[in-house]
Amino acid sequence: MILISRKTVLDVITLIFINLTSGWFGLVFVSPGFLGKVSIDAYLKLLTTNLAFGIFGLIISLFLTERNKYYE
Numbered sequence: 001m002i003l004i005s006r007k008t009v010l011d012v013i014t015l016i017f018i019n020l021t022s023g024w025f026g027l028v029f030v031s032p033g034f035l036g037k038v039s040i041d042a043y044l045k046l047l048t049t050n051l052a053f054g055i056f057g058l059i060i061s062l063f064l065t066e067r068n069k070y071y072e
Contacts, residue, residue, distance in 0.1 A: 007071040014064040021057035024050045 027050045038046075 005071070007068060010064055010068040010071065014061050014068065017057050017061040017064065021054050021061060024054035024057060028054065 028047055031046070
C-alpha cells in the first residue's frame with residue numbers, strides 16, 4: 001500500500017518552488033525600497049543574483065507542473 005503518491009509529492013515540490021520563486025522576485029522588486037537609498041552597484045548585484053534564482057525556480061516549477069499532468 002502506497003501512502004503518498006507521486007502526484008502528491010510533485011504537487012508539494014511544485015508549490016515549494018513557486019513560493020521560493022515569488023520570494024526571490026519580491027527581493028528584487030520590493031526590498032530596494034525598504035533599504036532606503038541604494039547605490040546602483042548594490043541594486044544591480046541584488047538584481048542579478050535574485051533574478052537568476054527567480055527565473056530558475058520558475059522554470060523548475062513549470063517543468064514540474066507539466067510533468068505532474070502525466071500522473072492524473
